[in-house]
Amino acid sequence: MYKYDAYDHALVRERIEEFRDQVARRLDGRLTEDQFKPLRLMNGVYLQLHAYMLRVAIPYGTLNGPQLRTLAHIARRYDRGYGHFTTRTNIQFNWPALVDVPDILDHLAKVEMHAIQTSGNCIRNVTADPFAGAAADEIEDSRPWAEIIRQWSTFHPEFTFLPRKFKIAVNGARDDRAGIRVHDIGLQIVKNEAGETGFEVWVGGGQGRTPRLAQKIRDFLEPRDLLSYLTAILRVYNQHGRRDNLYKARIKILVEALGAEEFGRQTEEEWADIREGELELPAAEIARIRAFFDRPSVSKAQPVPVSGKPGFAGWLRRNRRAHQVEGLSSVVISLKPVGGTPGDITDDQLDIVADLAERYGFDEARATPDQNLVLPHVRNEDLETVWDALVAAGLATANAGLATDIVSCPGLDYCSLANARSIPIAQAISSLVEAEGLAEPVGDVTIKIDGCINACGHHHVAHIGVLGVDKRGEEFYQITLGGAFGNDASIGGIVGKGLAGEDVPGAIVRVLKTYLEIRDENERFIDTLRRVGADAFKESIYVAA
């Protein structure tokens, strides 16, 4: 894991002291809310329906034991005993008092965490594959690149006031688990014919009101050119992005207006001027950053256990992932208990994950874009011990990737922008799917729910998406079908008129049953849907409604 140097520490300290002073000036009236709001947002503090909300950055989703323990402490001492992991692999606290935030930031700084650049029109937390450095299908570890981008983009004076917020993803495996096609810039690590690694560069992806998939503008970028090329893209965007219209300000709109080819041409032109300059990454610097991300090794590799207590095998089947090192496995810690709040975790559970990471996980855990956690490196002989501890903590739900592993934004239960609730819909769907015994038979399917079109819960790229809308004071839900996140990314289409909340779980269960009836052998839900088209499911949605 990356370690702060003296410069990082000093910067974060400075920012906290500055914010402590700003909070004090807000509380005694020297700052108005209008003056204070942009300052608090720059430090990750939002004002939601019931309280302030603090968004803490988890750089590319990577956490260690002391960090998890600090999050537990914050949840316990300053919140109501829980935190909420988000699709952007950050954690949000829903109840901190403003007066406590500087102290909370102090606690975070001690473990090299902060809330800077979690809001505002800057370059946000970089997304990486949660299995980076572990996945068996990896071409190259994406974390060093995510860290290089983090260092370059943090407090970058030229890119602090972009037309709109900006999100970058780096994926180093064959399977895209970072979502490169739904980010403003997506970097896919590839190997060229000579066997050297570099990046495919994708631009213009995004969700929200106008969901767009990123387009490829370069097939191969040499690693040393990464920062100069990113700079060129951002300069083109900074110059031509629509600052006049909030809804048209994202890079996706610019890329669409210019066309990916023209956007790429302008980027290359800009790049020609700067590529040989100071932004070129020296090999020594790349090596220095890489050295922070050691691959764990095992002396005597043991096989994955084939027997064990009841429930253990099912959990392994669903939640274990193959590791690149023989003798190790990665495991998903599901934050989706049936009927629970997706992504929520209690203080005690955070402590337990910290223990497990430290004792059995080479001191590493990850947050995933599906609002789950991962222990990326567990020795095969420790898997059952880890599972036992997770069972005791209520964290062993064996549903990674199933219909009960639902992604949901906070929605109208917390969010001031929401049109409708989303968490209770997720709870009701997962309960009904479980009661009907459908999760295992259906297998891999993604269900994602949003309380408004901002799409924080990624409903556009869910196989089954649910979007809350408000119709004259009543909650309604539009169902979308056919979205996907990853290599086969696609944007789902709205199936028809909105449903009342109580009709949503039944409709989704009928869609899943229809799939079971019409699927071909070995077809996943999304394969069947693509083969037969969304219309084939329409009737099952509206039959009883």
Place this chain on the structure above:
Amino acid sequence: MKAITANRLTDGRVIYRTAEGQWSSRLDEAEHLDGDAAEARLAQAEAEFGIAVGPYLIDIEDERPGGQKWRREAIRLTGPTTGSTREPA
């Protein structure tokens, strides 16, 4: 009828404005206002400094949040409906 609501500056909690110009976390202590009086009181609340952030008017029907935003305001009043929030330690 209308009432004035806001979030408390120090901790963001939901508050309502009383007839005495104080702030309470209870809706049943809120002053009920009509028409121009509501606008005038809101302007007053906006001009004050200290306790409330972002005061605005909400509809009240039968002593409860009403109008098109009733659910949002009901959730603000009674908390998330997710059943999983714990009270402070």
